[in-house]
Amino acid sequence: MKTTRTLKHAALATTAALTGASAIALVASTTSAPPADNPESKIQNPKSLNVLLIALEDMPRHGLGTYGGVPRTPHLDAFARTAVLFNRAYCQSPVCNPSRTAMATGIRPDKTGVWGNTDQLKKNLPPQYLTMPEYFKAQGFYTVTFGKFFHHNYHADKQARAWMQLENSPTPAGYDGLTMGKQALYKEPPGLPPNPKYNYKSDPDPAVEKDIEKAYQQWMDARAKYPENSSEYHAARKPFQIAQMYRTGDSMLLPERDGEHIKMQMAATRLRQFAADGTRFFMSIQTQTSHAPFRAPKKYLDMYPLETVKTTEHGKDKDVGFTSITRRNDRPDLGPKQFTGSGTDRHALQAFYACCSFVDDQIKIILDALDETGLAGNTIVIVWSDHGFQTGQHDLWCKNVLFEESSGVPLMIRVPGSPKNGTRRDELVELIDIFPTLIDLLNLPPLPRKIDGESLVPLLKPDRGARLKQSAYTATGAGTLKAYGVRHHKYSYGEYIREGKLVESTLFDLEKDPHEHINLVNKSAQAGIVKMMIAEMNKAFPNRYTDKSTVAEEETPAGEKPAPNSPASAKAKGRNAEKRKAKTK
Numbered sequence: 001m002k003t004t005r006t007l008k009h010a011a012l013a014t015t016a017a018l019t020g021a022s023a024i025a026l027v028a029s030t031t032s033a034p035p036a037d038n039p040e041s042k043i044q045n046p047k048s049l050n051v052l053l054i055a056l057e058d059m060p061r062h063g064l065g066t067y068g069g070v071p072r073t074p075h076l077d078a079f080a081r082t083a084v085l086f087n088r089a090y091c092q093s094p095v096c097n098p099s100r101t102a103m104a105t106g107i108r109p110d111k112t113g114v115w116g117n118t119d120q121l122k123k124n125l126p127p128q129y130l131t132m133p134e135y136f137k138a139q140g141f142y143t144v145t146f147g148k149f150f151h152h153n154y155h156a157d158k159q160a161r162a163w164m165q166l167e168n169s170p171t172p173a174g175y176d177g178l179t180m181g182k183q184a185l186y187k188e189p190p191g192l193p194p195n196p197k198y199n200y201k202s203d204p205d206p207a208v209e210k211d212i213e214k215a216y217q218q219w220m221d222a223r224a225k226y227p228e229n230s231s232e233y234h235a236a237r238k239p240f241q242i243a244q245m246y247r248t249g250d251s252m253l254l255p256e257r258d259g260e261h262i263k264m265q266m267a268a269t270r271l272r273q274f275a276a277d278g279t280r281f282f283m284s285i286q287t288q289t290s291h292a293p294f295r296a297p298k299k300y301l302d303m304y305p306l307e308t309v310k311t312t313e314h315g316k317d318k319d320v321g322f323t324s325i326t327r328r329n330d331r332p333d334l335g336p337k338q339f340t341g342s343g344t345d346r347h348a349l350q351a352f353y354a355c356c357s358f359v360d361d362q363i364k365i366i367l368d369a370l371d372e373t374g375l376a377g378n379t380i381v382i383v384w385s386d387h388g389f390q391t392g393q394h395d396l397w398c399k400n401v402l403f404e405e406s407s408g409v410p411l412m413i414r415v416p417g418s419p420k421n422g423t424r425r426d427e428l429v430e431l432i433d434i435f436p437t438l439i440d441l442l443n444l445p446p447l448p449r450k451i452d453g454e455s456l457v458p459l460l461k462p463d464r465g466a467r468l469k470q471s472a473y474t475a476t477g478a479g480t481l482k483a484y485g486v487r488h489h490k491y492s493y494g495e496y497i498r499e500g501k502l503v504e505s506t507l508f509d510l511e512k513d514p515h516e517h518i519n520l521v522n523k524s525a526q527a528g529i530v531k532m533m534i535a536e537m538n539k540a541f542p543n544r545y546t547d548k549s550t551v552a553e554e555e556t557p558a559g560e561k562p563a564p565n566s567p568a569s570a571k572a573k574g575r576n577a578e579k580r581k582a583k584t585k
Contacts, residue, residue, distance in 0.1 A: 046443040049416065050274075050379040051136070053284040053434075054366065056359060057096070057148070058291040058399065060388030061410050063356040071356035072303065075364040079383065080412050084460055085424045089411035090472040090487060091431050094387040094399045097121075097151035098476070099431065103386070104131040104150065104159075106435035106451035108473065110541055115477040121156040128449045132435055133162035136282035139444055142274070145169060146267040147286030154231065167270075168263045168286075170228050185266035195257045212247070215240035244293050248351040251295040255358070258297060260289050264362045268369035275373035285366060287359045292389070292397075294351035296358040304353045309346045312392040314515040319394060321519030325496050325504045327394050328401045328478070345392050352391055376416070380441060382434060383412040393515060400476055402485035402494045402506075403516055407474040415441060419462050428472040428487060429456055452540070473540040484544055486537045492516060493533035500545050507533065 061067040066080040067087075092102035093109050101114040101121050109115050113124030121131075131150075133143045144165035153160040153172040160172040166179055222236030255261055267285050274281050289296060316327065363383075370376040388406045390396035399406045411429065414421055432453035439446065440455035454469070474485040481503070485494045490511050496504040507521040507530055520526045537544075 046441060048280075048378050049442055050280055050375065051141070051282045051438060051442075052366075052370075052379050052381045054363060054381065054383045055147075055149075055284065055286045056290055056363075056383065056385045056410065057286060057288045058387065058389050059356070059359070059385040059410060060391070060405050061408050062391070062405065063290060063352070063389075064360075064410055067410060069356070071353045071360075073356055073360035075360050075367060076383065076412075079363075079367060079381075079414070082421055083381070083383070083412040083414035084418070084420050084422075086411040086413075086429050087424055087426050088472070088487075089384075089409050089429045089431070090407050090474055091385075091387040091409050092474060093476050094401060094406040094474060095476055096386055097155070099386040100149070100151050101125070103384070103431040103434060104133075105129050106432045106447070106453035108432065108452050108540060109475050109477075110543070111452070115475075115482070117151060119155075121150060122158050125159075129451070130447060131156075131159045131162070132438075133282070133284075134159060135435075135439075135447065137162045137164065139442075140280065141282035142279050143282045144270065145284040145286070146263055146270075147284075147288065149284045149286065152234065154234075165270075167266060168259075180270075182262060182266065185269045186262055189256065192256055193254065195254055196252050211243045212240070215243040248294045248348045250298045250301060253297050255297045255299065255361070258289075258358075260287060260358070260362050261365075264365040268365050271366070271369045271375060272373055275375050287362060289355045289359050289362075290352075290385075290389075294348060294355050296351065296354035300354035300358045301350060303357055304350045306346055306350055309350045309353070311345055311349065314393045314517070316395040318515075318517040319519075320517060321522070322506050323504060325481070326401070326494065326506055326519075327396060328398060345397070348397065349391060378416055380416070380438065381414045383410065384431065384434065385409040385411075386431075400478065402474055402476070402483055402492070404492070404510075404514070407485060407487075413437070413456070413460060415460055418460055420460050425459050427459060428469040428489065429459075430469075430472050471536045471539070473537075475541065482544070484537060484541050486533055486540070488533065488536065491529060491533060493521075493530070493537065495537065495544070497544055502545075505530075 056063075060069075062069040063071055063073075064076055065071060065073045066077040066085065091099045093099045093115070095115075095117060097117040097119060098109045098112070098114045101112045102108055105112055105125065107129060111126070112121070112129075113119065113126075114121055125131075130138075133145070133149070137143045142165070143163050144167070145163050146167045147169055149163075149169070150156040150160055153166075153170050157172040157174060160166070161175050161177070163169075164177050166175065166177060167181070167185070171177075171179065219237045219240040222233055226233040226236070251258065264285070264287075267283070270283075273279075319327070367376075370379060370381070386409070387399050388404075388408055389399050390401065390403065390405050393405050394401075394403060396403075401407075409431065411431070430453065432451070433456050434453070436447075436451065436453045437456040437460070438444075440457040441460070470488070472487045474487075476483050481496060481498045483494060483496050485492060487493075487510075490509065492506075492508045492510055494506040495502060505521050506516075506519045507526055508516040508518065509520060510516075521530055
């Protein structure tokens with residue numbers, strides 16, 4: 001049952017939770033973060049360090065200025081200059097639930113058993129594996145999350161109960177931890193005007209408005225009958241979420257009254273409390289505005305006048321040698337009515353840019369709290385995203401594909417006092433590396449079972465020789481089709497497997513073709529490279545085939561030409577030959 005306590009009682013509960021050996025005093029709140037460019041700076045004693053994870057949901061690299069993106073994100077750009085930025089970090093699945101599960105456990109989807117958003121962590125994860133909140137709670141950290149960490153807490157009841165404090169997140173079954181709530185952690189500024197009356201009618205299409213209103217009413221009916229952590233509630237909510245995907249643009253909210261802003265203010269308040277009472281914490285903070293549908297307060301849309309927004313030059317008209325199987329059958333996450341005209345995606349791009357800038361302003365609240373309290377000097381801060389997003393590349397507005405825009409993620413790690421701060425790394429790294437990296441940095445005991453992730457400490461500390469990963473891996477599934485991807489320093493290779501049989505494969509030269517348009521997999525000159533990439537794939541996914549005997553024939557989706565030399569292409573040629581033969585009779 002959710003509990004809400006007063007601020008005073010919450011502070012007492014925090015202190016009580018970390019008595020004895022677990023209560024580790026932090027440095028004084030006047031301590032400032034060592035400058036990143038100071039070679040004399042030394043990394044803090046691991047036993048005094050806190051951990052702060054900042055998740056930017058669905059944020060692609062090109063959503064941040066520091067990665068060369070169009071959106072203006074000055075605060076995250078400034079943070080990057082004080083951290084180690086990884087140019088080539090990859091998620092283990094371009095879908096929320098499997099990616100978050102992999103990051104939280106350090107193991108890949110084929111071991112977690114979580115391939116999609118409906119898969120339940122509590123049922124699929126082998127019991128010998130721990131998640132981050134479980135592990136860090138056992139090590140004496142005060143575990144607290146603001147917003148989503150696991151995709152659904154009701155899919156991870158056991159694991160989510162390891163959060164000693166849950167804010168802005170549904171409580172799992174059997175939860176007996178702390179929820180302080182908005183009343184205890186947020187104080188509204190005086191004189192703040194009210195929001196305009198909110199409605200769901202910003203889309204001019206009457207049919208869309210009708211769908212949204214109907215789905216909203218169904219959701220409200222379910223809300224009155226079911227608890228928010230129930231599968232029935234979320235099943236009723238989903239049609240409303242899908243209906244909203246047709247809408248982008250003005251959220252009709254004042255920035256200061258947006259729920260994201262209030263959540264960040266609440267988290268900042270908690271950080272100040274931790275600094276004051278010396279609590280050693282493991283905190284996760286989640287932003288969600290960069291998740292579709294793209295809606296932000298109007299002032300952020302105004303930063304990007306529509307006439308200045310340029311659409312991508314990397315549409316599917318440049319794709320050669322692969323079918324829509326590789327492009328997720330061209331199915332968008334944003335409603336197709338939004339993108340029926342040549343210029344309509346400019347509105348979505350404008351809204352996407354606005355969302356990225358809005359998120360950046362909210363992260364500033366957290367970064368300022370760290371600086372003001374001195375926590376910046378003894379807190380490991382990791383900025384990450386669960387996966388990226390296609391914003392028109394290959395004519396896609398979605399995730400759940402292996403392309404660079406969806407599989408690549410922003411990742412920045414700031415270790416207080418590290419001389420490596422302020423540098424950018426081109427080594428291949430993965431989100432599953434975060435868990436073992438933290439264990440290594442903090443000198444904590446090893447996990448009970450070996451995981452897939454590897455410590456990135458060699459890339460973060462000057463006294464350890466750098467280690468290079470040979471490859472990074474991403475996998476995803478949809479229905480009976482699973483997609484497996486491996487990235488080398490120069491190439492990306494993908495296999496699309498249905499019921500144990502290969503239906504399509506791709507090879508892209510990332511140096512010559514960074515946007516992955518030209519499939520080289522059937523080029524004889526690349527046979528050696530394909531063999532090498534298959535060998536790399538076998539290291540991570542040795543059991544991806546249930547039947548290796550034949551290559552399956554795959555029907556090409558309607559309106560799509562089959563890839564040259566593919567089974568579908570051969571089948572099409574056979575049909576054409578039969579037609580020509582019939583005509584000559």
